[in-house]
Structure formats: structure tokens, C-alpha cells
Amino acid sequence: MKNIMNKGQLLMMVLAMLWITSIGNAIAAAGDKKESALGPGDTLKIFVFGQPDMTTEVKVSETGNITFPLLGEIFVDGLTPSETERKIVNLLESKDILRKPQVNIITASLQSQMVSVLGYVRNQGRYPIEGKRRLTEILAMAGGIVPDGADQITLIRSGGSKYSKEVIDVLEMIRSGDLTRDLNIRSDDLVYVERAPRFYIYGEVQRAGVYKLERNMTVMQALSVGGGLTQRGTERGLRIQRRDTEGNLQILTAKASDLVEPDDVIYIKESLF
Template identity: 35%
Template structure:
């Protein structure tokens, strides 16, 4: 005679399962069938009297319904009601590039992009595009988000959910360089459109010995060659430009 389970239960949709998740499966009123099992690399779990069941990619709710149907079909339990809970999460993601603490992270609960970036120490000032690469049902998928828009809230990172084995890379902003008679020479991030005048201001301005009438820009061309062109204060700075401020002629 088949066993009779306890009254019904209302289920939420639940989390989507992934490989290495550990799930606890309870058949209400049937403690002998309570099972803790891991989602194997092939995406399956093993359940008493049923055998192997595909679990990866299914929600907790969907998997519970399948187990109920199979228990009922094999007359193991009459009108079974199954509860599934993920007790150990197997999701692993990596984040590299312009974050303060890059590395690999275990995601032990439903996690969005904003939360993951926070765990990685947040975006650096030099961060630009945030790229997520993942394996979709029909092949590789690439998602790109503007880092500034994520920080400002223009793009809601709370709505971008992380999946198992996601690879996230945060690009670095381009740079420009300033040399010669300025307050501070060196490399500067080009995180927004700048004129030469604005770029020089960031570099501490033209020193008393320098002049804005004898400036040059070394600029790389599309063919890889570098050209040196006269520069004015209103010129727009391009990535990898080198601005050279020469000495004033007295």
C-alpha cells in the first residue's frame, strides 16, 4: 500500500539550482525519504526509489514537482508534497580588473552585480566597462555595462543577477600623458572627455617657465605610427595622447 503524505504546501518559485549545490529534500510526513544530496557535475541528483534526476538549471519548485510526480507514478507516496532547500551553494564566480579586491568568490545565496562588486571592494576610479561572460543555453553570452552608470544608479545593478561560473572583467579607462613644464608630469586616467586645457589643469597647470603657445601632442594613428602635432588649449584629448608643454622663450 502506498504511503499517504501530509496536507499540501504552498511553494515559492525558489532558486535555480546549479552544479555543486547541496540540497535537502523532504517529503512531508515521510521522514524516511528525507535526503541531502549534491548536484553532480553532470547536473543530476540521486533520490531514493527514483534514481537520477536532472536538477541543474531547474528551480527548487520545479524539481520538487518532478519528484512528486515520480513518487506518485511509482506509487511510493500517495499525493506527495515535497520541500526542497539549498543548504550549501556551489556557485563560483571570478571578477578581475579594476576592482579593489579581485579574485574568485563563492556565492552562497542569490546575488546581484551590485552585491558582487561590493564584495570585490568596489570599482576603482579607473574602471570603465564591466563585462560579464557566461555560458548560455545556446552558447557563450557576453553582457556589458558602463561602470559609471552602475555607480550612479543609471543602471540598476540590483537587477543583474550572477550565475554559476560567471567571469567578470572590469576594463581600465584609457590614459593620457603630460610632460614638460607643468605642475605634475606623468600618466593620468581619461575617464571623461577633456580638452587640453582641462588635462593640463589636472596635471597642476602650466608652470611659470612653460607656455601654452608652444605645446605639442604626440598621437598614435590608426596604422600604429606616432605623429607630433601642434596643440591648442581647446583641442580634445584622445586616449594615449602625450601632451608636451615647452619652455617659455623670454
């Protein structure tokens, strides 16, 4: 009988060691990330060593509370998982429920730490930001910028009752290698990718239509995008319809080397000879 008890105790010790190891591995995997504060909607897995009845999975309520066995409601909104662990430990000890309890918390999901990505990305939506996430990482999570998307990203973030707006040139940042503009994204930030600037071309070109305006594109390059001139087309007398800063329509005579501006309408005339 004694041997049976010893084997049972040994088995319990092995299981306990495996449990501690699994918890430790999960914590170590997240150890390199800065902890995010908890908030409504977050789901937590709480483990109390040696107390399986207290092991539970809870969701932070809209009021910022969780419900824990024998303790009832505990306010955790704004606390990190580590701070929540210490708070539960202190409550268990102060109420004489357990002595020196070992509490571990794993965040199953952080619904309160979300960023919105809208506009010309492959997958618009809200994405979790557990730990530090940079702008390029968030764009990658959203599937990247679609071909019609602009190279410049608008970042809108809340500062209490006020909002700030910042425009980040992603293409220039990557070309220059200056990643200081690859900002850390915070909860409730809005990342918006606008449509890329466009130009219009019609008249005696092979493929009249609307096209994406590349940086520093010349009229000659715009003609190439449109498939070039038809047999009746001519480069003489090129016209560009362009609106000024007040919205008034202007008709300009253009040269092949002139730069095209957003929303320009290029007209190719028919040759008279």
C-alpha cells in the same frame, strides 16, 4: 497513561506545525525571485514532511544527479527546485513508497549559477546569481569599480557555441536614468571592467606622470591635473604625441582648449624668456 499519550501527540503536532512554518518562511523569502535551474555543484536541502529519515542534504553531481533515500539516483540537471520537488513526489508515489508525500527543497547554494567578474573591480571572482541579478547588482557584489577602472563595462555571454560581446556605459546609464541598459545577468556571463583611459604629461609641470583621462578633458584641464606649470613652463608651443589608427606616432601642436585622447603624451616646453 492516556493523558501522557495525549500530551506526547500534542507536542508532536506543535513541532510539526513549527517545522511547516519554518519551511514556509524560507520558501516565502525566496518567493519573489524567479527560480534558477539546478546544475552540478548545487547543494540542496530536501525535507519530506513526517519522514525525518528522508530529510537530507545532497549535492548535484557532475552528471546532474542527486542521491535520495529509497529512490537512488535522480536526474535533476536543468530542473528548478519546484520541478525537482514534483519529480520526487511522483517517484515516491509511483513506487508505492509514500502516499501524497509533501516534499520541500531549499537551495543551500547554487554553484552552477555563477557569473565571473574580472578587471578593475575591488574583488574579482565568481559570484552566485540566484534569481534575477542586474549588472549593477553584480558590480556591487564585487565591491564596485576601483578608481582606475573605466566607466564602460564589457559583457561577454555564451550563446551555445557562439559568444556575444556588449559594451555598456554605466556612467551614462546612471546620469540619464535609463536603466534599460542595466541588463539581467545570466549564468556563465563574464563581466569585465577595463582600465580607464589614461594620458601622460611631462616637461615643465609640477607633477609629471600618468593620469586618468576624464571625459571631454581639455589640455588645460590636463595641465591642472598635473599641478600646473612650473615657473619655467609655458603654454606656448604645447606638443602632443599621439598614435594614429595605424599605430604611427604623430607630434601635434596643441591649444589649451583641445581635447585630450587616450594615451596622449602632453609635453610642456620651457619658456625661453
